[in-house]
Every structure is written in C-alpha cells, then in structure tokens.
Amino acid sequence: MSPFQLPAGELARLVLAQLFVNACVTGLRMAMPLQSLRLGHGEAAVGGLIALFALAQVFLALPAGRYCERSGLKRPVAMAVVVATAACAMAAAWPVLPVLCASALLTGGAGGVVIIAVQRHVPRAAGEAASLRQAFSWLAISLALSNVLGPLMAGFLIDSAGIRVALLGLAPLPLLAWLAVRGAVDHASPLHEAPTSERSVRDLWRHAGLRRLLLLTGLLSCCWDVHTFLVPVLGHERGVPASVIGSILGAFGIGAAAVRLLAPLVAAQLREWAVLLGAMVATALLFAVYPLVQAPLAMGLCSALLGCSLGSTQPMVMSLLHRLAPQHRYGEAVAMRVIVNNASSVGIPLVSGAAGSLVGAAGVFWAAGVLAAAGARLALPLKDH
Structure with missing residues (x-):
C-alpha cells in the first residue's frame, strides 16, 4: 500500500490514463494551428480553432460529471478513447480547416471526460482526506508531462514527416490510456447520491468559498491559454521551426512537471492560499517580461518559469x-471547474486573436499580466478554508 492508501499500481493507471489522453489533446492543439496558418488562415481563425478544443467541454462537463457518478471510471474513459482516436484519424485523412475544427471539438470533449472521470475517481479510491493533496499532485504531474510529450511529439513529427503523419502519430496515445486504465477498480456513487437537478448546480455556485475558488482557477486557466495561443503565433511570425515551437511549449510542461514533482514531498507544509497567491504574482511578472525576449532559448526559459x-x-x-x-457531489464540482476553465479556453483564443490584430502579441501578454495581478487578491480569503 502506498502513502496515499491507494495501491501504487492503481495510482499509476490513473496517472498514465490522464497523461496519454491529454498528450494527444495538447499535441493536436499545437499541430492544428500551425496547419491552419500554413493554409493561409489568419489569427482569428487560429483562435477559433483552439477555442473549439474547450467548447465541447463547456457543454459536456456537467452531463459527464453526472455520468461518471453513475458509471464509475472505465466506461467513460473507453468512450472518450474511441472518440479521440477517431478524431485524430479524421484530421490526418483530411487536414483542412473544417475537418480540423470538428476534430478539435471531438478530442477536446474526450479529454475533458477523461479528466473528470479520473479526478472524480481518486477521492473514492484513496479514501483518506489527509493524503489527497499528494495524490492530486501526482495527477497534476501527469498533466504537466502531457504538455511536454504532446507538443514535442507533434513538432518533431511535423518537421520530419509532415502534418498528416503527425496527426496520425498522435492517435495511438488514447489507446495507451485505455490499456493503462483497464485494470482499475470502479467506484460508482449510490444512485440516491447522484445529483439530478439543475438546482444542485446553482446551490454549489452559491457557496462563497467554492465560487471564489472556481473564479480563481478560471483566471489561472486564462493565463495558461494566453501562453498556449500566443507562442505558436509568435513562433510563426518569427520563422521559428515547428520543432522549436514545440520545444518552447514543452519547456512550459517541463517547468510545470518539475514543480509538481516537489509538491508530493512537501505537501504537508504547503498552504494552498499562499501557493495560489504567489503563483498569480509570479505570473504577472513573467507576462510583463515575456514579449521583450526574442531568442528561442530565452522564450523557452520564460516558458519554463511560467x-x-x-x-x-x-x-x-x-x-x-x-x-x-x-x-x-464532488464529481459535479469537478465538472463545474472544467466548465469555468474551458469557458476561458473558448473565450481567450478568440479575444487574443482579435486583440492581437489590434495591439500585437505583446499587448495581449501585458493585458493578461495586469489581469493576473488584479486577480491575486482572490486567493487571500481562501486562507480561512
């Protein structure tokens, strides 16, 4: 038995499932905008394409959360794997904008279902509240590593074999996720505990601490999405190869993975509100500096720090x-977090694409930095929880 009161093999299955599915999503999210730019579409079209990865999750999150409460882990993951694999194959066969848009919707929705299923599964499998922060740290590490694996894999495949091979090469990743999760034990909620009404969603939102936390995590997601959207655009404008753009985005994932590797070791000493406050301040400072650097190596360093x-x-x-x-109602709360995050992921690429045409990428970075600094105060009242 591991320190999480969750067998090591069980935790590894969940980590790998999240890693492989999200690597597929992040790889496509890096490859598809580059293909759209190469086809001659502008920044607004690229922003719309990236927004579609999140749009499906906005509408699917609550039904997916309730479905996971009824069905457990494996059935939702299996459905998501089929959808994501088919979407990759479809995009590889017809890499034109309408098909890329449909594939973005499908893979984004599939990725959201897997995240909800896995993150809802952990508290029921672990069973000990005191150790959940450590378990969530390992799941966060898997998401960070997926932000390394996906863009790097897509970038090198594009440069070495072309866009079709890159899109098709990402298709086996969801299948690996299914192989990882097959041996997991499901933990479905009793039927009388499953949330069944829209009223329950409004009641959860009325909880002041939960509402503040959801707003803060949505703001963090905005900062993440600004970076994900602008790096390929900046790289394309500066003539940076796809593999280097993938490496810059991969540096972001390496930085996220590195800090999360430390989290399980010091979880008992960390105060959540203090970490959130420090992260918002540091993000604001990095966004102020990021547009001023030109060399790919310097961009990679800023990406890693961010x-x-x-x-x-x-x-x-x-x-x-x-x-x-x-x-x-934890599965539903996870779904609400997914909705808030992905509402930002829909809006930010669209707004960034339009704003970038008016004030440039630097202006968008600086505006996001001001937003992060202003939002840091949301973390202060959370110290009472």
Whole structure:
C-alpha cells in the first residue's frame, strides 16, 4: 500500500490514463494551428480553432460529471478513447480547416471526460482526506508531462514527416490510456447520491468559498491559454521551426512537471492560499517580461518559469475543491471547474486573436499580466478554508 492508501499500481493507471489522453489533446492543439496558418488562415481563425478544443467541454462537463457518478471510471474513459482516436484519424485523412475544427471539438470533449472521470475517481479510491493533496499532485504531474510529450511529439513529427503523419502519430496515445486504465477498480456513487437537478448546480455556485475558488482557477486557466495561443503565433511570425515551437511549449510542461514533482514531498507544509497567491504574482511578472525576449532559448526559459508558476496551482486547487464541495457531489464540482476553465479556453483564443490584430502579441501578454495581478487578491480569503 502506498502513502496515499491507494495501491501504487492503481495510482499509476490513473496517472498514465490522464497523461496519454491529454498528450494527444495538447499535441493536436499545437499541430492544428500551425496547419491552419500554413493554409493561409489568419489569427482569428487560429483562435477559433483552439477555442473549439474547450467548447465541447463547456457543454459536456456537467452531463459527464453526472455520468461518471453513475458509471464509475472505465466506461467513460473507453468512450472518450474511441472518440479521440477517431478524431485524430479524421484530421490526418483530411487536414483542412473544417475537418480540423470538428476534430478539435471531438478530442477536446474526450479529454475533458477523461479528466473528470479520473479526478472524480481518486477521492473514492484513496479514501483518506489527509493524503489527497499528494495524490492530486501526482495527477497534476501527469498533466504537466502531457504538455511536454504532446507538443514535442507533434513538432518533431511535423518537421520530419509532415502534418498528416503527425496527426496520425498522435492517435495511438488514447489507446495507451485505455490499456493503462483497464485494470482499475470502479467506484460508482449510490444512485440516491447522484445529483439530478439543475438546482444542485446553482446551490454549489452559491457557496462563497467554492465560487471564489472556481473564479480563481478560471483566471489561472486564462493565463495558461494566453501562453498556449500566443507562442505558436509568435513562433510563426518569427520563422521559428515547428520543432522549436514545440520545444518552447514543452519547456512550459517541463517547468510545470518539475514543480509538481516537489509538491508530493512537501505537501504537508504547503498552504494552498499562499501557493495560489504567489503563483498569480509570479505570473504577472513573467507576462510583463515575456514579449521583450526574442531568442528561442530565452522564450523557452520564460516558458519554463511560467510553467513552474502556473503548474504549482492545480494540486492546491483540487485539494481545496475536495474540501469545499459536498462529498457526494464532488464529481459535479469537478465538472463545474472544467466548465469555468474551458469557458476561458473558448473565450481567450478568440479575444487574443482579435486583440492581437489590434495591439500585437505583446499587448495581449501585458493585458493578461495586469489581469493576473488584479486577480491575486482572490486567493487571500481562501486562507480561512
């Protein structure tokens, strides 16, 4: 038995499932905008394409959360794997904008279902509240590593074999996720505990601490999405090869993974609100500097530092979310977090694409930095929870 009161093999299955599915999503999110730019589409079209990865999750999150409460882990993951694999194959066969848009919707929705299923599964499998922060840290590490694996894999495949091979090469990743999760033990909620009404969603939102946490995590997601959107655009404008753009985005994932590797070791000493406050301040400072650097190496360093800053927050957010949400409605609370995050992921690329045409990428970075600095005060009242 591991320190999480969760068998090491069980935790590894969940980590790998999240890693492989999200690596597929992040790889496509890096490759598809480059293909769109190469086809001659502008920044607004690229922003719309990236937004579609999140749009499906906005509408699917609550039904997916309730479905996971009824069905457990493996059935939702299996459905998501089929959808993501088919979407990769479809994009590889017809890499034109309408098909890329459809594939973005499908893979984004599939990735969201897997995240909800896995993160809802952990508290029921672990069973000990005191150790959940450590378990969530390992899940956060898997998401960070997926932000390394996906863009690097897509970038090198594009440069070496072309866009079709890159899109098709990402298709086996969801299948690996299914192989990882097959041996897991499901933990479905009793039927009488499953949330069944829209009223329950409004009641959860009325909880002041939960609402503040959801707003803060949505703001963090905005910062993440600004970076994900602008790096390929900046790289394309400066003539940076796809593999280097992938490496810059991969540096973000390395930074996030590195800081999350430390989290399980010092979880007992960390205060969630303090980590969130520090991350917001550091993000604001990095966004002020990022547009001023030109060399790919310097961009990679800023990306890695930003990954450290934003990557430190997810275990803290999930720990607070589990503490603030009613136990039998935790799957729904996770779904609400997914909705808030992906509402930002829909809006930010669209706004960034339009704003970038008016004020340039630097202006968008600086505006996001001001937003991060202003939002840091949301973390202060969370010290009472």
